[in-house]
Structure formats: C-alpha cells, structure tokens
Amino acid sequence: MKPRRRKSASSRIGDGPGLPQLGFWRLGLAIPGLVSLVLVLLGSLPIGVPFLGPVLPAFGLIAVHVFALQRPDLMPHWLAFGLGLVTDLLSGGPLGLTALVFLGVQALSASQRRVLIGRPFVLGWAAFVAVALAAAGVSWLIACVYFLDFVNPVAALLQVAVTVTLFPLVAAPLLLLSHRMTGQAFA
Amino acid sequence: MASPMGLLFNRFAFAFLLALGLTLLVAGRSGIGPVEQVRTGLLDVLAPVLDVISRPVSAINDVATEIEQLSRVYEENDRLRQENARLLHWQAAARALERDNAQYRRLLNVRARSDVTYITARVVGESGGPFVKTLLLAAGERDGVEPDQAVVNELGLVGRITEAGRNAARILLITDLNSRIPVMLEGSRRRAILSGDNSGRPLLAFLEAEAEVQPGDRVVTSGHGGMLPPGLVVGVVASVSENQVRLRPFVDLARLERVNVLRYRRPSLVNDRNGP
Secondary structure (H helix, E strand, C coil): CCCCCCCCCCHHHCCCCCCCCCCHHHHHHHHHHHHHHHHHCCCCCCCCCCCCCCCCCCHHHHCCCCCCHHHHCCHHHHHHHHHHHHHHHHHCCCHHHHHHHHHHHHHHHHHHHHHCCCHHHHHHHHHHHHHHHHHHHHHHHHHHHHHHCCCCCHHHHHHHHHHHHHHHHHHHHHHHHHHHHHHHHHH | CHHHHHHHHHHHHHHHHHHHHHHHHHHHHHHCCCCCHHHHHHHHHHHHHHHHHHHHHHHHHHHHHHHHHHHHHHHHHHHHHHHHHHHHHHHHHHHHHHHHHHHHHHHHHHCCCCCEEEEEEEEEEEEECCCCEEEEEEECCHHHCCCCEEECCCCEEEEEEEEEECEEEEEEECCCCCCEEEEEEEECEEEEECCCCCCCCEECCCCCCCCCCCCCCEECCCCCCCCCCCCCCEEEEECCCCCCCEEEEEEHHHCCCCEEEEEECCCCCCCCCCCC
C-alpha cells in the first residue's frame, strides 16, 4: 500500500499550523468571522448605560486586531473590510470609512505578529492602545475630509478610551478561542 | 510560509479593497451611483437581526430601570403628588382656554392645523460611532414611516427620519453634525437654526443679534420650511456666550427605547381637493 505522505492539505491556510481538511473543521474556520460579526452587531445595540451613551465601544476593532494578530489566515483583508462595511451600514456614517480603517488595522496588526506573539498580555494591550489611537486618527481625518468640516475629535478619543478599557474583557475570550483553534490544529 | 503567489494575491486584494473603500466614500459623498439604495436595502436585512438581539438587552434595561425606580419610589410618589396637584390647576386653565380657543376659531373661521398622527416604534440600534449620531428604528415604509418625518418622545424632539427602508428606518438625531432644524425661542418667537455638532449640546445658529436670550429659555420648532410641525418642544437654552448659544435637549438621547414618528401633512399652497 502506498504510504500517505501528505499529512494534511491544511498547510495552505496562512503560515500558521493548519486545520484538518474535514467538513466539520472547515465550519470551524468561519468562527472568527462569525464572532467578529456578532461583536460588530453588539457594538451597535442601544445599551442605554449613561456613561457609554455618547459613544459605544468599538468591539469590532478589538476582534479584527486580535484575530489578525493571532490567526491572520482566518481574518483576511476582505473579512476585515466586510466587517467595517457592516459597521458603516449600521452606524449610518460615511460608507467605506470603517471598512478602510478595519482594512488598515488588519494589515497593521498582522504585520506585528513576530513582535507581539508570545509576549505578555500587558504588552499586547499597550499595542492595542497604539492601534486604536491610529485607527481613531485616520477615521477622524477621513471624517473631516468627508464632511468638509472640523469634526470634534473628543468623541473619537472617548471611544478609544472606552474601547481600550474594555479590551481585556473582550480580547481574553477571543484569545482563548484562537489558542483553542490553534491547539486543535496541532492535535 | 505563504507562497509568493499567495503574497501577490494578498497585495492585490489589499489594493483592490483600498480602492473600493475610497470609491465608496467618494460615491457616497457625491451621491453617484446607487449607494443610498443599496444602503437602505441592506438596512432592511440588518434591522430584523438587530431587532432580535436587542430584545434581551432591552429586557435587561427594563429590569435595571425598574430596580432604579423601586429604590426611590417614596420620594418619587411624593414628587408626583405635588406635581399632580399643580397639573390639576393647569388642567382647569387649559380646558377654559380650549373652550375660548374653539369659540374664537369658529368666530374667525380659522382653518384647523394639519393633522398629526403618530407611529410608535422600537429603537433597535444606535450609531455608537464618534462621527454620526443616528438611531435605527424597527419600522419602515410598510408602517408609514417616510424620510423627513419628525421623531419625538414624550419629552420632546428626538430628530428626523433620513432613510426609510421597508421594515427599518434611520433617525438623524438633533445632535448630529448634519442636523439643521428651524426653531424659535418660545417666549420671544425669535427664530434660529438648531445646528448639531456631534456634542450633546447643539448650537442655536443664525439667532438674530438683537434677540434677548437667557439660559433656561424654552426652544420649540418653528415649522418654517414645512418639514416639521411647529411648536414641538426641543429643549432649553443651556449656555449663552458672546459667540454661541447652546441648547440642552429635553430628551435623553442616549437612553431611547421607544419613539413616536409624526405623520405630518405639510401645509400646501395648492388646495388638494379643488386643485387643477
């Protein structure tokens, strides 16, 4: 009998350890996208908490950053862009603004894998502060050009503060999920 | 490791999406292409999903509000009793004025103001973003909601409808950067434009220089332009400085669960029945 030399065809998925090419696992590949979509939807619910009233945390930004960092193969450009488009549709803001910002965040976070993977959580948190500030800065610039007006940046900074504060709460389960998926892939 | 072909594809995908995003922004800004129609169509798809997942959040909010109210029920009861006594006096005065008004209208043959009817709908989503202040409503054209209709709650003006799909609609809040509402000071009848700037305190722009305005003055819609019915309460003047007058809305725009959309028949110069 001919020996099976190919361990798995999953090495095609990005540069991380792959998942077995079984239908069940293929479904699992959609989990990061679905979880991110749920977070985007949660980010536009009328929560009604007084101190969160003016701006809601950008849960979608956290999801794009964490998955692009941990599993860029499961958070490709198009997915980040699509999540941004859904955010724009829900918010009623300029269509394409968040899509471009999420696309940039995906590219930026994925490029920092070698620097950030395996480092303490606090360092990852600090890196997210930089990513969130950069995203807010770019969003604000696009908004000013789009509206041809000086848009008050305070709300954008407030959103960064709220999102960064809630980052551990949202990122921890996402990290667990991506580690678990990687662990299964190793098995 | 990713293959060179994979890397090339990746770069191409990035460049393509970047170009697509910029095209969408330009098209959306200049109104080229069917961006608005696509947007409204997708709103119809997303709104029912939000409607479902917002229900548990709404239930939790209701419970939290009830607990909050229970904790100060005695204090609230006392306040309401005093308010009730005061309102009973007002009710008597209002009835007398209503009678007089009806009599004068009959004497002068005044045409009654256009009919205003309400559609009550649930808020299922909010923009949450820092650059736009909008809400999503679980009611659309099917329920009689149309663009430019005023949205109020029991306290005052919330905003106006900007997009209406079949099952969902979007409200532009009075605090949004793009919101412009013709208003007037209730006491002096001086006109102004309520201009949002994404802060919680919109500006009263184009207020006549000689207009006397003080913090606490009530502001209502003027009805100019025919878009919104006149006399809807909006808020009170919050601050007056040399350069700007700011308003504090009566409605807590961060905590809205249900709102009323006003179906208002704009006044027309042409007689609908006997027109050409």
